Amino acid sequence: MIFYFDQSESLRGNRFAWGAPGTIIVRFKRPWDNWGSDFFWWVREQVRERGPIGKPGCWWRATNDKKEPAYVRAHTIRPSLNHADNIRERGLSVADSPHYISCGYRWAYQVSGRVIGLGSDGEPLLDISSLRVESPLYNGDQLHEMVQAARATGIAKLAAEIGWSPELVEFALHEGKGINAAPDEHGVVRPLHCAAGWYYFDPADPPIEISTTE
16 A cells, blocks of 8 residues: 655645555645544545445444333433433434444444434434434344445445455555555655654665556
8 A cells, every 4th residue: 555645735625535546645744644543534434435334314322221222212211321420411322333332232223313412422412302213123243244244335336436446445444554655855755664653754765666646
């Protein structure tokens, strides 16, 4: 995976752009900025937009109470509890994906409702009176299959759009340490090293050539 640092205005404010297969255009003034996590989330969202998990436009709710969907349908469920301070939120806490089932929950399901604000951890809160159950109750194994299928769909669609192979998109999605070349402050392309999440050049490295064709 080759990362090319573009200091022009060509990306019009976007931090990243897909280049030729295997090449990412990065709009940062300094290649040694700690931007690796930003890139991971950018690719992840590109895949998720094209491969949604479950019913689009709905929220996810994880629980250890198999009866909880019945309480949601009856609008008798209590507002969520912030376990850090033991104070009730204004509404029901939800998430935009089912991934937080891994935080000790047994099931997850989808709901819809009116967003009335954000919870103590920044999560959306839904108005209890507006709640609707939008899916069956899924266990961990079922969700894993759904996530894998949605991910494969998202990767395939993204690969077709940008002219990459699905394998390269998969590599970009998971290979946080694949950043290996960039122009230095003099415009000379050199190997880019990483240590503790930070990127740097070694002046002793010889220049290399890379393709930057979009």
